[in-house]
Amino acid sequence: MAKTDLNQLTWFQVVADERSFTKAAAKLGVAQSTLSHTIKQLEHRMGLQLLTRTTRNVATTAAGERLLQTITPRIAEIEEEIAALTALREKPSGSIRLTLSDHALESVVWPKLKPILKDYPDISVELILDSTFRNIVEEGFDAGVRLGESVEKDMIAVRIGPDWRLVAVASPGYLAEHGAPEHPQDLVRHVCINMRHETAGGLYVWEFEKKGQALRVRVSGQLTFNNSYAMIDAAVNGYGIAYVPENIVERHIDSGELVQVLDDWSPFFEGYFLYYPNRRQNLPAFRVIVDALRDHRRRS
Structure with missing residues (x-):
């Protein structure tokens, strides 16, 4: 078999990840016809069908999935080594991808990154x-943000x-119409605004402790969201009781738009953590982000 073009493997990975030639071509900045021809060349050279194509999407075959699992970590290693080489430049540079919730962004991450990013224009x-x-790791993020109890060991x-x-x-x-709950179990008789956890696909079960x-x-209740800010807006407009992070609803409580109930039943949760595989920690650009986000205060 002729030597495989590494560019073909990279393009195959993007198509497999995006499950679409149209999206992959846009991401790569090439014509869709060029991308399709390149993948066909790869399949012809390997003598294997790597992708199944339908009018709606693209999926990997068994051979394609095996190839994807083989090349993904190796391409990631090459990209990391190239990023490490750019660290030899005078200023930290490179691209950092983070996955996080809207609440983590608004309450912790953006307030800490906003003051420092202008000092590092190459990041x-x-x-x-x-x-x-x-x-x-599998989805190409450098790090993620989660509550401490949810971070992998x-x-x-x-x-x-x-x-x-x-x-x-x-x-x-x-509350004037329905009364205020005096115990968490009273909530089953109230109209509540639900939160859906996308990972598990189920609704969040409200947790209390006293x-x-x-x-x-x-x-x-009538409404379900996967966004705390939408839940707050629905509560302000009288659609029921919402269970949301305290720090983003305080101004609504202070203004009288919302009233807090069951205060003595609301427990504290372990705060947000940045988590990442150990191979990322030596990249200068990544260290800048970690140092900016690190919480130096004592735990509650």
């Missing part, structure tokens, strides 16, 4: 908002924010 940061638990974890808690809130109008007694309550 590019891509922030992908997602509430799912992604595999950062084989990752390096750096605390970047303090402990925080969820609080139950509702509009004065809703004097060592832990309770989990399944609530129901």
Whole structure:
């Protein structure tokens, strides 16, 4: 078999990841016809069908999936070595991709990155908002942000924010009509605004704790979101009780738009951590991001 063109393997990886020739061509900046021809050349040279094509999407065959699993970590290693070489430049440079939730971005990450990024114009940061638990190695992220309790044990974890808690809130109008719950179990008789966890596909079961007694309550209502800010807006407009991070709803409580209920049942959760595989930590650009995000305060 003739020597394989590494460029063909890279393009195959992008098509397989995107599951679309159209999206892959746009990402690579090439014509779709050129990309399709290149993949056909690779398949002809290997004597294997690597992709199945339909009118709607593209999927890897068994051979294609095996090839993808083989080349993905090796291409990542090459990219990391090239990034390490750029570290020889006078200033840190390179691209950093992070996956995180909207709450982590707004409450911790962006306030800390905003003051320092202008000092490092050669560092590019891509922030992908997602509430799912992604595999950062397989999906090409340099790091992710999660609550401490959710970080995999084989990752390096750096605390970047303090402990925080969820609080139950509702509009004065809703409480005037339906009354205020006095115990978490009262919530089953109320209209609540649900949060869907995309990773598991299920609805978040509200967690409460008081004097060592832990309770989990399944609530129901007209609305379900996967975004805390949308939940807050719905609560302000009287659509029910929401269970949201305290630090992003405080101004609504202070203004009287929302009223907090079940305050003594709202427990603290371990704060956000930046997590990443150990091979990333020696890249100067990545160290800049880690140092900027690191929380130097004592734990709550």
